[in-house]
Structure formats: structure tokens, C-alpha cells
Amino acid sequence: MCVGEIVPGVFVCERSQDASVRVFRTRVDQCVFISVCLSARSMSQQPISPLKNFFAGGFGGVCLVFAGHPLDTIKVRLQTQPKPRPGETALYRGTLDCLKKTLAKEGVLGLYKGMAAPIIGVTPMFAVCFFGFGLGKKLQQKTPDDVLTYPQLFAAGMLSGVFTTAIMAPGERIKCLLQIQAASGQVKYAGPVDCVKQLYRENGIRGIYKGTALTLMRDVPASGMYFMTYEWLKYTLTPEGKSPSELSVPSILFAGGMAGIFNWAVAIPPDVLKSRFQTAPEGKYPNGFRDVLRELIREEGIGSLYKGFNAVMLRAFPANAVRLLLSTHRGQTRVTRGSDEGQTRDTRGTCGGLAGVTPQEL
Template sequence: MGTETAVDGTTAVETSSSSSTANSIKAFIAGGFGGVCAVLVGHPFDLTKTRLQTAAPGTYTGALDVVKKTLARDGVKGMYRGMVPPLLGVTPIFAVSFWAYDLGKNLVYTFTPKRDAPALSTTEVTAAGFFSAIPTTLITAPVERAKVVLQVQGQGGAGKQYSGVLDVFKGLYKEGGVRSIFRGTTATLARDAPGSAAYFAAYEVAKKQLTPKGKEPGDLDLGAIVVAGGLAGVAMWSIAIPPDVLKSRIQSAPQGTYSGFADCARKTIASDGIGALWKGFVPAMARAFPANAATFVGVEFSRKALDKLF
């Protein structure tokens, strides 16, 4: 009997481990697919936000002025300038984010073995979301750096300096090595850790609220996923704008302009006032709903397809 129990226990552990690995792989792939959907829908909004955040005072009168001037100068393709870095980087970024979120949930279960209920509480989901930003930042920071540099090219009549993403990384490395490529990492983490906590928590809460009585959250239709995903994006960006402004300024400024995150905050407020920390709020919030609705539609439907495969 003792031997049989040991074998059965080992089998259970192996089965649980196999299931956990499969879920991690699915979370990784689905997250990457969702990220591609987000970039295709949201990049014009993101470009508008970044240009508002980094332009000299008086360059633009608002978000619509950014769009008008960009279209006049570069046409529709100008609204997609700088899209290659996030499109190339978004698969690993979102893949790692959703994988890390899945890992964060597993860590919660590991540290709470004697649970009253299997479902995670909102606080536990928030903690898992916060954790997801830590490994993701290692990929997000350099991709965001290249994206911002490309997005602000030509702003204020400046000439074109880089021909593409590889040229950006080559130039940044010449400028200051790996450190230059990863400039803005602290600001990225300051934006994404609380932002991701709000992001995943809002999505799970919205899903529960939208689930009809007698149904499971996994059975939601397309419309409900769109609403829950959009609200998740709004929740994230409602708190992420100030650190995002500082991140954009740090990553777009000439080398030596700021000594760090706190120095950028101090100089930004001193020169442009506290209101500068909310520059780009309108395009960010305009992007938040459709881009993140697209993200979770991509994630949910690709995850269901993967569940049928393995």
C-alpha cells in the first residue's frame, strides 16, 4: 500500500507539473498574439501620446493637432512611425507579461496552500499582476527606448536621424553602450508594476461582473471580452500616465539631460508645472479601450484554440 501511495503521489505531482508547464506555454503564446492585436489597433494613439509628452511647449495645441500635423507632413504612414520596434518586441513583451502573470498566480497558490477557496481574490490577482511587470520590464525598456526615439524623429522640424529600429540600437550602443539602450528602465518599471496590477485585477473583476448567473467567466462572449479588456486598459492608464511621461522624456532626451527618474520628475515639474505629468492623457485613454480590448480578444480566442490543441 505504501508503495502504491508513493507511486500515485508521484504521478499526481508529475501530472500537475505537466499541466502547469502546458498552461505556461499557452499563456506565453496567447499573450504574444494578444500583443500583436494591441499594436495594430493602438499604435497611432501611442504615437500621438508620445509626441505630446516630448514636444517643446507650443509645438502642438492638443492631440488632434498632433494628428493633423503628422498627416500633413508624412501621410497616414506617419501615424505608424516607430511601429516596428513594438511589433517586433510586442510578442515577447506580452508573451512574457501573460506568462509572468500566470507564474504570479502559481506563486500565490504556492504560498497559500491552505486555501478556503480555489479562486484567487482581487488582492491576490493584483499581486500577481504587479509581479508580472518585473521580468517583462527587461524586454519592454529597450523596445520602448527604440520606439520613442523613432516616434519623435522629425518633431519640431528636426531631420531624420535613424532609418529603422536596427539603426536606432546601433546608434544608441555607440552613444553609451548597453546602458543607453536600457535607459528608462526604472521609469518603465514604475509605470508597469502598478499599471499591470490594475490591468489584470480590473479585467478579472470586470469578467466576474459581466458573467451571467450560472455561467463561468471563461464562457464570456466576444462583446463581454471587449468590454472587460477595454476597462482593463482604462484602469491601467488611469494611473500610469505620470511615470509614462517621465519614461518618454528620459528615453527621448539627449544623453546627460537627466540623472535619473527623480531628477526627470523634478526638472519636468520645475519647467512645465505639475500638469506636465499628465501630458498625453487624452490619446492614452483614447487608445486604452480599443487597444486592450483587442489584446484580450486575441488572448482569449488564441487560448481557446490552444486548449483544443494540447
């Protein structure tokens, strides 16, 4: 916003009684030039396009999927490999052995089998996840400034897990089937679209959503642990007298990474059951996860519920550290205990009309 007349002199900068308005006077050749620069807080915030937010968060999610998918493929193959018969050795002896054999037999692309499904679903999944968490917080707050307890944050996180299941269950079903078919030597599906067509043709929509209950059993408590642990670590790492929004990048990375570790510590047992159930032939487990659990415990012991542990943990820390860094460190705090979900607190002043309110990550 500028007004001006011209007068000779020197450059003078004044601040009006309204701290949000700065007046600059430049005296040149008998004229006064006055420009008024408003800070971002005093200007009416321009609405941020939901579509831009959607794709901005989605791009970060796609990058994370691409980086973490090889370890996810190894995890699923370890979880679903059959028990060796007497006198035979296991198909994979561990994470490193699975990596070597996959590279030798299928090349680098073998580690990216089934990646199309999570790539397609990651953008809406991130959006729905944070929407569910925000809704879970608001439902428990009497006023927007109420500070939630850790059990309340856990409950809000669990609600986000309920919301994401509608996207996660079919995506996981397709992904797991594509990840294991090459290792089993029977290539049934040409790709994700062909997989969906065949599943629908054979069993209708139920065939695509097979394993939904186990996905809920995995994601609901794990999401609660994820958000609660992150908030707890964020406040624990905040120096006395400072705001959590001022946390350094290393602190945010550590909090996000450890939240991922705690998340998967809860999620691994139901994840093993889900992977086994979703990739099993139709009719093998008529009673659902109970049959899978009985078979695993009877044949391989309680330790079988933690198959793929090393691959999961190698992936969990860096992926979740970067995920929460992207979500919280773009000029604002994306997840803040006791504040409305998605509330922007960007106090950086701008001049020349650059009233930039940083778009929120999904």
C-alpha cells in the same frame, strides 16, 4: 477508432456506459459497421506546440500594434514636446492638432514611425507577460484550486510587469527616439537597427536600456491594476449561476477595455516621465526621473504628468478589449481566477479523430 462488420438494417446510435464513448452501428448488406468516437476530454490531449502558440499569440499582438501605433506616436509627441517660449505657441495644441500636423508634414507613414521595435518585441512580450502572471498566481496558491483575492491578483499582475520590463525598456527607448526625431527636424537614426548601433556605440548597453527604472515604475503597478480590474469586472458581469468562461463577447470586450482604461490611469504619469527621460540628450537629467519630475512640475504644473491623456484613452479601450478577447475567447478561458495559468477547459466533443484542444493565446 473504428471496428466493423457488415449486416443489413438501419442506422442505430448507442452510448456505452462510459459517457465519453459513442458506438454507431450501420447495418448494410449483412454487415455491421461500428465506429467508436471519443470526446476530446476522454482522449489523451495532444500536446500543443509551444512554437505554434508563440506565433499564434504573436500574430494577434502584431495586429494590435499596427492598429494602435498611430495614437501611440501622437501620445509620445505630445509628452515630449518642449514648453513654448514666451510669445510662442505650443508645437501641438492637442491630439487632433498633432494628428493634422503629422499627416500634413509626413503623411500617413509619419504615424507609424518607430513601429518596428514593438512589432519585434510584442510576441515574446505577450508570452512573458502571461507567464509572469501565471507564476505570480502559483506562488500564492497552496493548491491549484485556490481562489486568489483581488490584492493577490494585483500582486501577480505586478510580477508580470517585472518580467516584461527586460523587453519593454529597450523597445520603448528605440521607439520613442524614432517617433520624435522627424517632428524635431533632426533625423539622426535611419531605422531601429541604426538606432541600436548608435546607442551602443555611444553608451554601451546602458544607452539601450536607458529608462529601465521608469519602465518598471510604469509597468509594475499598471500590470497589477490591469489583471485585477479584468478579473473583478469579469466576475461582476457574470450572471448568477453561470461561469465566467460563459461571458458573452460584448461583456469580455467591455471588461478588457475597462481594464485597459484603469491600467493607463495608473501608468500615464510615469509614462510621461519615461518618454521625456528616454528622449532627452545625454546628461540633461543626471539624477534620473527626479530631475524630470522637478522640471515638469516647476515649469508646466501637475497637469503636465497627464500629457497625451486623450490619445492614450482613445487607444486603451479598443486595443485592450480585443487583446483580452483574443486571449480568452478561443474555446477556453485564458485568465481564470483560482485556476492554474494556461489550464484548458474545452469540453467540446469531437468525432473522427478531430481531438481539437484549442491552442492558448500568448
